[in-house]
Amino acid sequence: MAILNSGGDAAAPAIWEYTSPDRYALPSDTVEQKIRSGIGALWKAFETEDAAPESPVKAKEKLEELSWTEISTIAPDPGLDAAAEALDAALASRLPPKLPENTVVFVISPPYTWRREIMAEWAQRSQWRLLDGPDPQTLLSESGEWMRDRFDGRSPWVLPHLENCYLRRARSLKNIRHLLDMLCAGVAGTGLVGCDSWAWAYLMKIWNGRQPGLLSLQSFDQERLARWFGELAAGDGPRRRNFRQAIDGKYVLTPVDDVDEESGETPKASSFLKHLAACSRGIPGVALALWRRALRLGPENTDDEGNDDNGPSPPGDPATVWITEWDAVPRPKLPSEKDRDLAFTAHTLLLHGGLEAEVLAEILPLSVSRVRQTLSVLRETETAVEEDGIWRITASGYPAVRQFLQSEGYLTDHF
Numbered sequence: 001m002a003i004l005n006s007g008g009d010a011a012a013p014a015i016w017e018y019t020s021p022d023r024y025a026l027p028s029d030t031v032e033q034k035i036r037s038g039i040g041a042l043w044k045a046f047e048t049e050d051a052a053p054e055s056p057v058k059a060k061e062k063l064e065e066l067s068w069t070e071i072s073t074i075a076p077d078p079g080l081d082a083a084a085e086a087l088d089a090a091l092a093s094r095l096p097p098k099l100p101e102n103t104v105v106f107v108i109s110p111p112y113t114w115r116r117e118i119m120a121e122w123a124q125r126s127q128w129r130l131l132d133g134p135d136p137q138t139l140l141s142e143s144g145e146w147m148r149d150r151f152d153g154r155s156p157w158v159l160p161h162l163e164n165c166y167l168r169r170a171r172s173l174k175n176i177r178h179l180l181d182m183l184c185a186g187v188a189g190t191g192l193v194g195c196d197s198w199a200w201a202y203l204m205k206i207w208n209g210r211q212p213g214l215l216s217l218q219s220f221d222q223e224r225l226a227r228w229f230g231e232l233a234a235g236d237g238p239r240r241r242n243f244r245q246a247i248d249g250k251y252v253l254t255p256v257d258d259v260d261e262e263s264g265e266t267p268k269a270s271s272f273l274k275h276l277a278a279c280s281r282g283i284p285g286v287a288l289a290l291w292r293r294a295l296r297l298g299p300e301n302t303d304d305e306g307n308d309d310n311g312p313s314p315p316g317d318p319a320t321v322w323i324t325e326w327d328a329v330p331r332p333k334l335p336s337e338k339d340r341d342l343a344f345t346a347h348t349l350l351l352h353g354g355l356e357a358e359v360l361a362e363i364l365p366l367s368v369s370r371v372r373q374t375l376s377v378l379r380e381t382e383t384a385v386e387e388d389g390i391w392r393i394t395a396s397g398y399p400a401v402r403q404f405l406q407s408e409g410y411l412t413d414h415f
Contacts, residue, residue, distance in 0.1 A: 015228050016083040017218040018090035021108065024415065027221040027277035057249035058322050063296035074233050074241065074321060075292050078284075080114055083217075084121040090215055091122075095190065102186035106162075109217045110197045110415040111350070112285025112395045119160035119194045128192070129157040133164040136359045142171035147179055151188035158192045163199035163353040168363050177207045184212045197413035198350040205411065216415070219282025222273045226253055228284070229273075229291060233321075245270045246296060246322040275326045279399050281415065289395035294329045296322040332382040332397035334404050341366055345374045346393060346401050347410050349384065354392035 066074065087107070092098070094105050109115045123130040134146040151157070159165075166176035180203065182188045195203070197216075220228065230253050233241055243253040250270035272294075280286035298320075334342070344364055349355060357375060361368040375391055378384030383397030393401050406412050 012223065012227065013218075014082075014086060015220070015224050015231070016086040018087050018107070018215045019218050021214050021216050021414070024216050024218060025221075026219055026415075027274075027282045057244075058246040058296075058298050060246070060328075063246060063298040063322055063324075066292075066295050066297060070297065071292050071295065073235075074295060075229065075288060076232055076235075078114070078228070078232060078288075080118050080121055083114065083118045084125060087118055087122050087215075088125070091192070094213055094215070095192075100186075102188075102190055103213075104183045104186070104188065104191045104193060105213045105215060106200075107192065107194045107215045107217075108197055108200045109194070110281070110283050110413060111353070111393070111398065112283050112289075113217050114285065115194050115196075115217070116160040119158055119192065122192075123158035123160075126156075129155055131157050131159045133159070133161055136167075136356060139165075139167045139172055140169075140359065140362060142169065142175070144175040144178065147175070147182070151182065151191075154189070156190045156192075158194075160194035161353065162193055162195035162203075163351070166199075166203075166352075167359070168348070168351065173206055176203065177209075180207050180209055184210050196350075196353045197415045199353065201411055201413045202351050219415070220277065220280075220284045220287060221282060222277045224282075225273050225277055225284075225287055225291075226269075229253060232288075240319070242320045243323055244320055245272060245325060246298075247325040252323045270323075272323055272326050279331075281399070281402075283395075283398070283415070285395045286398050290329060290331065293331070293396060294324045294326075296324060298322055331400065332394065333400050334381055334383060335377065338408075339374075339377075341370060341374050342377060343405060343408050343410060345371065346378065346384070347405055349391060349393050350401070350405075354390045356389050357386075357391060360391070 091105060095103055107115060107119065120130055122128075131150050138146055150159075165179065166172050183191070183193060229243075233243075233253075242251065242255055244251055248270070250268065252270050252272045254269050276287055276290060280290060344366065345360065348360060348364060357371055358368065360366075360375075361371045364371060366374070375384060375386070378391075378393075378397075379386070381397070383394055383401050384391055385394050402412060
């Protein structure tokens with residue numbers, strides 16, 4: 001598989017890399033994160049970092065949250081050219097002419113990986129037809145006509161959102177099983193199918209067909225996140241900001257040019273990104289959402305009493321972005337009490353990649369008013385949001401929702 005490295009280090013793996021599911025690897029600290037969340041007090045006894053100073057380098061009350069304009073400069077939504085190129089490299093040996101005609105490859109990724117946008121960009125570059133899915137009313141009608149209208153086998157196609165092509169209703173599930181049979185039997189032509197990992201886990205439970213060829217976006221570990229956040233902050237030029245932890249001053253993103261003259265080593269970085277990678281399970285959109293919540297700005301070159309400690313900054317010196325310590329990053333949480341309706345609703349939103357409230361009421365054993373009450377709780381806890389009439393779990397709320405559903409025994413994805 002070709003390695004496309006947009007991070008500048010020829011020895012490092014590409015930031016964006018597609019691989020087979022058996023080579024997918026969660027960030028190495030994910031198991032430690034689980035232990036930490038379960039026995040937090042005991043974790044402190046094994047903490048390897050130096051103890052936090054009694055007085056923080058930058059007092060919390062002197063730091064300010066960023067405006068959306070500042071966030072859009074320091075941690076913007078990513079460009080996806082490198083991701084589309086990585087997908088192209090991964091597909092090079094998996095599609096015709098390397099393989100027979102009528103081959104279909106599935107791209108399975110967790111939520112918040114920009115899968116739809118990346119596949120749409122790839123389709124445009126490759127001049128393949130980009131297929132839209134059925135609208136909710138078509139799915140509620142339980143008609144399978146939409147499949148015959150789209151998969152005619154005349155030219156290669158891309159369907160980036162299989163999770164929006166079914167509902168958990170008997171007839172709809174029969175239709176999606178038929179579609180999977182068609183795709184894997186080679187009667188739908190040559191194509192590329194994208195599917196959310198939650199929908200895929202569910203579909204593999206209700207469909208007993210032959211496992212197709214799969215690709216997944218590799219998780220973003222601590223090193224990938226550091227290079228990616230650095231690229232986002234730099235934009236089209238060199239990065240001019242330092243990112244340091246407010247509690248102790250340690251660098252979160254190691255500065256490019258700060259090397260000790262005697263040892264030749266860069267300053268020791270904090271463990272913030274290790275915890276972020278574990279909490280986000282290496283999902284880039286989740287990591288970016290939590291990263292944005294940790295960013296702070298404060299007065300530069302002053303001590304905690306407001307006195308000038310180093311004199312004015314020389315022209316061209318990078319500004320410092322202060323990072324909230326990991327345990328203080330504001331993260332959405334669900335109510336502690338058990339709520340079956342809340343679990344039903346959140347799980348269904350993940351299985352379908354988002355739905356309208358009215359459609360939720362059609363497929364859940366809940367009234368419309370009860371569905372709206374439950375959605376209101378999800379919105380108040382910042383674990384779900386409504387956009388253009390569609391309700392979805394938020395990226396920053398995803399870790400809490402996933403942990404909640406797993407603890408309640410619900411089917412989860414494998415990523």
